[in-house]
Amino acid sequence: MSDHRNVPELMDENDVVDLLVRQHVMIRDLFDEVEDAPAGNRRAEAFQRLVRMLAVHETAEEEVVHPYARLKIEGGDEVVDERLAEEREAKQMLSDLERLGTDHPDFSGHLQVLRAAVLAHAHAEERHEFPRFRTQTSEAERRALAAGVKAAEALAPTHPHPGTESAVRNLLLGTPLALVDRTRDVIRQAMGGRGD
Ligand SMILES: [Fe+2]
Numbered sequence: 697m698s699d700h701r702n703v704p705e706l707m708d709e710n711d712v713v714d715l716l717v718r719q720h721v722m723i724r725d726l727f728d729e730v731e732d733a734p735a736g737n738r739r740a741e742a743f744q745r746l747v748r749m750l751a752v753h754e755t756a757e758e759e760v761v762h763p764y765a766r767l768k769i770e771g772g773d774e775v776v777d778e779r780l781a782e783e784r785e786a787k788q789m790l791s792d793l794e795r796l797g798t799d800h801p802d803f804s805g806h807l808q809v810l811r812a813a814v815l816a817h818a819h820a821e822e823r824h825e826f827p828r829f830r831t832q833t834s835e836a837e838r839r840a841l842a843a844g845v846k847a848a849e850a851l852a853p854t855h856p857h858p859g860t861e862s863a864v865r866n867l868l869l870g871t872p873l874a875l876v877d878r879t880r881d882v883i884r885q886a887m888g889g890r891g892d
């Protein structure tokens with residue numbers, strides 16, 4: 697398992713698939729951080745970073761990549777419907793876990809279940825969706841789609857610079873579903889409103 701400190705900062709990555717695969721690594725590392733954090737504030741903060749990253753990542757996929765995959769890749773409807781079902785399930789688990797709270801005695805057990813589901817889902821994307829996406833879309837298409845994912849990613853800094861954390865936290869206060877709504881707005885602006 698790689699350490700997050702070895703994940704290069706590649707904010708200038710231009711291929712949407714590369715961006716999403718890198719986020720899968722970050723998500724796995726954030727699960728590690730939550731599991732390793734002592735109970736209390738440290739764990740709550742680590743979990744909040746994970747919630748944010750998952751909301752941002754899955755929303756970006758739902759808004760940007762899956763709809764395009766449905767149109768462009770062979771067998772797109774089937775592949776995307778399966779991924780969306782997995783994402784819905786994970787989103788529900790995430791909401792339940794958020795309500796439970798990081799200090800609840802059942803938190804760790806539920807976190808393990810969520811982790812297994814999320815990582816299996818990411819693996820399915822990397823195996824069944826992304827390879828076809830790479831070969832059946834153009835570089836220019838993937839570059840254009842990356843804009844939406846990058847705009848969303850700015851909402852979920854995994855290791856924010858001192859001084860910016862509280863601003864981001866204020867922006868993204870609320871439930872995971874509220875984060876999804878906010879992220880969706882940001883992506884739609886980035887994808888549709890070049891220049892506004
Ligand atoms: Fe996904």
Ligand SMILES: [Fe+2]
Nearest residue numbers: 716757818821
């Ligand atoms: Fe993903």
